[in-house]
Amino acid sequence: MRFAILADIHYSSGAAIGKRRGDLADILLLRAVHRLNRYLRPDAVVLLGDLVNDGKGPRAEGELRSLRRHLDRLDAPVIVLPGNHDPAPDDFYRTMPRPDFAADCGGIRFLSFLDAERPGYNAERSAADLARLKAEANRAPGPLVCLQHVPLLPPDGHDCPYHYTNADAAIAACREAGVTLVVSGHYHRGVPLLERDGIRYLAAPALCEAPFRFLMVEIEGDAVRVEEHTLAMPDEYGLVDTHVHTPLAYCGENLDMRRTRDLAQAVGLAGMVFTEHSGHLYFDAPGYGRCAAAGLAAAPPRQRRTATYFGLLQAHGVPASTWGMEVDAGWDGSALVSPGDNRRLAFRIGAMHSLRSLSGTERDAAAAETEFMAVLERFLPHGFHSLAHPFRVFRRAGLPIPASLFARTAKLLKQHRTAAEINYHTNEPPVDFIRICLEEGVKLTFGSDAHNLYEVGEFFPHLALLREAGFAGQPGEVLLPFP
Numbered sequence: 001m002r003f004a005i006l007a008d009i010h011y012s013s014g015a016a017i018g019k020r021r022g023d024l025a026d027i028l029l030l031r032a033v034h035r036l037n038r039y040l041r042p043d044a045v046v047l048l049g050d051l052v053n054d055g056k057g058p059r060a061e062g063e064l065r066s067l068r069r070h071l072d073r074l075d076a077p078v079i080v081l082p083g084n085h086d087p088a089p090d091d092f093y094r095t096m097p098r099p100d101f102a103a104d105c106g107g108i109r110f111l112s113f114l115d116a117e118r119p120g121y122n123a124e125r126s127a128a129d130l131a132r133l134k135a136e137a138n139r140a141p142g143p144l145v146c147l148q149h150v151p152l153l154p155p156d157g158h159d160c161p162y163h164y165t166n167a168d169a170a171i172a173a174c175r176e177a178g179v180t181l182v183v184s185g186h187y188h189r190g191v192p193l194l195e196r197d198g199i200r201y202l203a204a205p206a207l208c209e210a211p212f213r214f215l216m217v218e219i220e221g222d223a224v225r226v227e228e229h230t231l232a233m234p235d236e237y238g239l240v241d242t243h244v245h246t247p248l249a250y251c252g253e254n255l256d257m258r259r260t261r262d263l264a265q266a267v268g269l270a271g272m273v274f275t276e277h278s279g280h281l282y283f284d285a286p287g288y289g290r291c292a293a294a295g296l297a298a299a300p301p302r303q304r305r306t307a308t309y310f311g312l313l314q315a316h317g318v319p320a321s322t323w324g325m326e327v328d329a330g331w332d333g334s335a336l337v338s339p340g341d342n343r344r345l346a347f348r349i350g351a352m353h354s355l356r357s358l359s360g361t362e363r364d365a366a367a368a369e370t371e372f373m374a375v376l377e378r379f380l381p382h383g384f385h386s387l388a389h390p391f392r393v394f395r396r397a398g399l400p401i402p403a404s405l406f407a408r409t410a411k412l413l414k415q416h417r418t419a420a421e422i423n424y425h426t427n428e429p430p431v432d433f434i435r436i437c438l439e440e441g442v443k444l445t446f447g448s449d450a451h452n453l454y455e456v457g458e459f460f461p462h463l464a465l466l467r468e469a470g471f472a473g474q475p476g477e478v479l480l481p482f483p
Contacts, residue, residue: 006046048204079147151203162186171199183202274322358397403432423448446479466478
């Protein structure tokens with residue numbers, strides 16, 4: 001059984017407070033939720049308190065509601081405890097789901113404790129809760145996990161300054177009940193797994209402080225394994241997100257250019273590039289669907305927003321050396337960007353979003369495969385730094401990706417010195433294609449294709465894909481150098 005532990009989110013819709021990035025906490029939680037759902041798939045998720053930074057402030061209820069909307073996206077059952085920064089339990093649980101004292105999941109029983117706060121940010125377990133814990137000794141066999149906000153830890157082997165005023169009694173009750181694991185939050189540095197007298201103890205690190213950590217715990221029989229995850233990317237990798245959208249995207253969700261750049265820096269990126277869809281800048285929303293068929297000449301001048309786009313980049317202090325665009329491919333292989341606008345771009349991503357053979361109700365896989373190569377052969381000579389989500393057009397059409405295209409596409413990319421983009425936005429890049437690119441020396445780019453803030457620089461799957469493809473070096477060895 002595997003469960004995730006998130007602690008100390010400290011959401012503050014005002015501003016960061018010291019190392020606590022409460023201003024980004026809602027986005028960090030949403031990022032964690034999506035990673036858990038799509039890639040880690042735990043059997044349960046527990047949150048160990050301090051979801052908001054000021055539980056007595058006027059914004060607390062609204063902040064909790066925002067976080068609840070994110071938690072409702074989780075595919076796994078969730079257990080949420082309040083911390084000392086949150087509203088009082090009765091107020092807290094008007095918004096958050098109140099757990100039962102004992103909850104069974106995957107053969108594990110979770111016990112949730114709402115302990116009284118004591119001076120010095122410490123806590124005390126009540127006599128009633130000690131009795132309830134001891135009573136668990138008579139239950140059916142299986143792992144027992146205790147959850148609380150303030151760390152309940154043995155007296156040695158760690159540097160945590162917080163404790164229970166009756167820790168000896170609480171630990172004795174855990175021992176009598178046959179507890180397998182005691183899990184806490186509160187101490188932002190966290191405490192790695194400890195074992196004393198057959199009980200394991202763990203304090204989860206704070207999600208709100210870089211590198212924005214959370215834990216995955218696996219319990220199998222008597223074995224307990226802990227894996228730490230970070231939402232930030234390793235600084236030493238120097239990763240650049242070369243595919244980020246703006247509020248001008250018709251398919252954008254919550255994009256904000258200031259927050260995007262702030263988030264990119266916070267999660268350890270060395271750089272990022274705004275790359276808006278060219279079709280969104282030359283056509284209005286209803287007209288975008290026909291831009292590949294109609295071509296740039298059909299774009300009504302009154303609908304063109306490239307001046308607005310470049311103005312936004314300039315207004316937000318984006319260096320001209322990083323101005324980018326995701327250039328749509330026409331069905332005839334043309335590039336939907338005017339010569340004047342093209343000259344202003346420092347980074348060009350080529351993107352094939354539709355094919356004539358896939359535009360109707362019928363889906364002819366063989367015709368689509370032939371058309372794909374014909375369009376690509378005419379499109380790549382226009383000159384691009386990378387090719388976005390190379391085969392997503394097939395996935396969007398509900399067709400399997402033709403493996404026969406991998407080597408031919410890699411050869412064309414190499415010929416035109418164009419990188420292949422690894423992109424997971426509504427996409428699953430084929431590992432065999434990436435393996436061929438690595439063998440052929442085709443450079444790669446990491447693109448989040450962010451349409452929501454949580455996606456910016458989320459390269460957990462990109463790095464995993466490189467490992468799956470057999471690459472064991474530093475990412476910079478195979479990524480396109482960024483000026």
